[in-house]
Amino acid sequence: xxxxxxxxxxxxxxxxxxxxxxxxxxxxxxxxxxxxxxxxxxxxxxxxxxxxxxxxxxxxxxxxxxxxxxxxxxxxxxxxxxxxxxxxxxxxxxxxxxxxxxxxxxxxxxxxxxxxxxxxxxxxxxxxxxxxxxxxxxxxxxxxxxxxxxxxxxxxxxxxxxxxxxxxxxxxxxxxxxxxxxxxxxxxxxxxxxxxxxxxxxxxxxxxxxxxxxxxxxxxxxxxxxxxxxxxxxxxxxxxxxxxxxxxxxxxxxxxxxxxxxxxxxxxxxxxxxxxxxxxxxxxxxxxxxxxxxxxxxxxxxxxxxxxxxxxxxxxxxxxxxxxxxxxxxxxxxxxxxxxxxxxxxxxxxxxxxxxxxxxxxxxxxxxxxxxxxxxxxxxxxxxxxxxxxxxxxxxxxxxxxxxxxxxxxxxxxxxxxxxxxxxxxxxxxxxxxxxxxxxxxxxxxxxxxxxxxxxxxxxxxxxxxxxxxxxxxxxxxxxxxxxxxxxxxxxxxxxxxxxxxxxxxxxxxxxxxxxxxxxxxxxxxxxxxxxxxx
Numbered sequence: 001x002x003x004x005x006x007x008x009x010x011x012x013x014x015x016x017x018x019x020x021x022x023x024x025x026x027x028x029x030x031x032x033x034x035x036x037x038x039x040x041x042x043x044x045x046x047x048x049x050x051x052x053x054x055x056x057x058x059x060x061x062x063x064x065x066x067x068x069x070x071x072x073x074x075x076x077x078x079x080x081x082x083x084x085x086x087x088x089x090x091x092x093x094x095x096x097x098x099x100x101x102x103x104x105x106x107x108x109x110x111x112x113x114x115x116x117x118x119x120x121x122x123x124x125x126x127x128x129x130x131x132x133x134x135x136x137x138x139x140x141x142x143x144x145x146x147x148x149x150x151x152x153x154x155x156x157x158x159x160x161x162x163x164x165x166x167x168x169x170x171x172x173x174x175x176x177x178x179x180x181x182x183x184x185x186x187x188x189x190x191x192x193x194x195x196x197x198x199x200x201x202x203x204x205x206x207x208x209x210x211x212x213x214x215x216x217x218x219x220x221x222x223x224x225x226x227x228x229x230x231x232x233x234x235x236x237x238x239x240x241x242x243x244x245x246x247x248x249x250x251x252x253x254x255x256x257x258x259x260x261x262x263x264x265x266x267x268x269x270x271x272x273x274x275x276x277x278x279x280x281x282x283x284x285x286x287x288x289x290x291x292x293x294x295x296x297x298x299x300x301x302x303x304x305x306x307x308x309x310x311x312x313x314x315x316x317x318x319x320x321x322x323x324x325x326x327x328x329x330x331x332x333x334x335x336x337x338x339x340x341x342x343x344x345x346x347x348x349x350x351x352x353x354x355x356x357x358x359x360x361x362x363x364x365x366x367x368x369x370x371x372x373x374x375x376x377x378x379x380x381x382x383x384x385x386x387x388x389x390x391x392x393x394x395x396x397x398x399x400x401x402x403x404x405x406x407x408x409x410x411x412x413x414x415x416x417x418x419x420x421x422x423x424x425x426x427x428x429x430x431x432x433x434x435x436x437x438x439x440x441x442x443x444x445x446x447x448x449x450x451x452x453x454x455x456x457x458x459x460x461x462x463x464x465x466x467x468x469x470x471x472x473x474x475x476x477x478x479x480x481x482x483x484x485x486x487x488x489x490x491x492x493x494x495x496x497x498x499x500x501x502x503x504x505x506x507x508x509x510x511x512x513x514x515x516x517x518x519x520x521x522x523x524x525x526x527x528x529x530x531x532x533x534x535x
Contacts, residue, residue, distance in 0.1 A: 049416055052416040052419035055360055055420065124153075158221065159218075159221055162193060166179050186236075186503075194501075194502035197499075198498035198502060200230055200234065201484075202498060205477060206495075237480070240506065241483065241505065243513045244505065244516055245299075245482060246513075248517060250317075251517065252283050252297050253299075255320065256443070257320055257443055258283055258318055259285075260283050261324070262279045262280060262311075262327075263280050263458055264280075265278050265458070279303045280300055281314060282454055282455040283298065283299045284298045286489070287443070289450075290384070298485045301314050302474035302475045311329055312332060312333060320339065322342065323445060324342075325347050326343070343431040343437075344449075346447035346448060347447075348428045352424050356368055367407075367408075370400070370404050374446060377400075381393075385442070457485070483518070492521065496525045
């Protein structure tokens, strides 16, 4: 036996030559060494599992007890109210004392710059005349000029009654009766003008004000409009606008690039007195990021559930690239080859961000930093022609994507396979072809955020809806919301647009109904608004 000793950090290290030991002793030592190695491996695996479980626990605690967006929004609202009270108090003290407002030393508070009042608002001039003779000596006065002070005024919304008078005439020769025809009104036997109907629709579907609240507001003006009457108006307007919704759908589905997403909406279950969860699907055509010529438009469609056959029926006429998330209901659309998937990097990023937010996932933070480089490139090329975008992506984003894939694969091999981090890594790798398709085509976006922005007003507004009254109500809401959202995408004021529609659509030729889509009416609505303002 050969042995030696060496001191290392206060311990004795003994080196033994196993070949000189008896076979039975050597076998016992080798078995013990194998057991120790196995136990060490199990210990390392347990530590990995513990770390993964702790990470998951932190994420769940953050989801359960963390400050949600609603709580943050409520806190912002409370701080805003407190700030308003403080500013109002300072203004009150200034008015009472007559002193100028004083900013404490070291404070960074600045009053907002006073901007000129908008030019498009009508002006009413009030001239304040002075005496004709000098108040000091009685001498004659000559005009030197004038000072003008503009203040912003508000005229409360009001009702009025329009009387359509149609005189009758009789012919003295044949005794025939002549009279002007009955004016075309949007609703048969209705007593609402296009302007009032447009206001009701925008209040409900853009400002998310339920009909019963509108009824209460109108009652304060001395006008009794029952909720049932308003509901009848909404239903008839929806039917009247149906051909235009069909034209909008044809425009959206004619595009070669469509973004798709969905959001839940509460719907009253008939006879149960409870609510069920329906879905509102959004399909967006927007060529502005790559300088396309087609007008942007969004189409909402309602369904009572989230089965995959709904998007398949909605997209039956579509052929091209579909920007969508990882929802399995979209998968069958890609089988025939007429629809190509473009996956969403924002969804990939979101999965890593949830882990990064716990503060205990450095690998998730590294993933976010790598993805940030892709978005920096997109920010520089947004709005450029497709060829410029494709060239920049292939030369700059291509190497970054190759490094990201290598890092994803290497990281996946060394993290616990049942953890959330591994799930996020697999999510990205499983969709890699669809995630990188945008580098070869300048008309494809890096993510699905455009349609998420289009669907966000619906998600925010459903807090005020309480619920849709029925599946049919969900269909009506989707139709009218489509027109309102598309008007906004084209910089057309929604209420002015709906008023313009309801004044014309009843007598407009059905084969030219597409002429009433928002981008065709922008100039007409703008000219009319200026005329009304001048009047």
